[in-house]
Amino acid sequence: MTLLAHVRYCDEIMAQTEQLGELVQGADLTRRVPTCPDWNLRELVVHVGAAHRWAGEMVRTRAAGEIPEDRVPDAGGPAGGDPAALVEWLSAGAAATVDALREAGPDTEVWTWAWERRTAFWARRMAHETAVHRADAALAAGTAFEVAPDLAADTITEWLQIVAFAQAEGDPEAAELRGGGRSLHLHATDVPGAEWLIDFGEDGFTWRHAHGKATVALRGPLTELMLAFNRRQRPDEGGLEVLGDRGLLDFWLERSSFG
DSSP: OOOOOHHHHHHHHHHHHHHHHHHHTTSOTTOBOTTSTTOBHHHHHHHHHHHHHHHHHHHHTTOSSOOOGGGSTTTTOOSSSOHHHHHHHHHHHHHHHHHHHHHHOTTOBOOOSSSOOBHHHHHHHHHHHHHHHHHHHHHHHTOOOOOOHHHHHHHHHHHHHHHHHHHHTTOTTGGGOOOTTEEEEEEESSSTTOEEEEEEETTEEEEESOOOOOSEEEEEOHHHHHHHHTTSSOTTSTTOEEEEOHHHHHHHHHHTOOO
């Protein structure tokens, strides 16, 4: 499974934002979000819109260092509880950020918090940020969630890269994801080639796209696999099955929950 094109990530930011807006339009913004229990729907949408604006400001200014969130214009969302005003604010921020990403292209140097200091990082990160939080809104509303298979697969791959980066940077939770002789296999049963094999070594973990016998395997439809791996549902929901040492899977999920 390979990275998507820069233009595709930009398109997905807009598409995922539009679908998130459709979920919120006319909704009770005070409804709690079960998968983000500290937030209600309004707070979830403001988080996404603020993230768009923060990333967009980084790209527009070609920032060489992190821009504090309190210096990002209009990041707090509209006053009041009108869903239409909130959706308009969300859409405007996404559009401005996508315009900046498209104008910059994928290879412009810019500050990021991670392993890659290019605008390509922000396009990919915001596409997945928006898609996963759209899943949160769908789960809160009790509606079905679907996402394109290649985007779902890349969401899993990006999350593995983020956890590996966190481990390399000394995050205390990620640091515990080690221990020789154990492995975790993710296997999408409906998309050929959508498999990941995670090996726990003494110094940390490594991963690759591969099929192989593992200490524990999580198998099932790709979208459900993505939701479970992002801790948006339990590993035994949505047609998923756990084969082998469930404790090792829980060990991973508990220690990749930072952020």
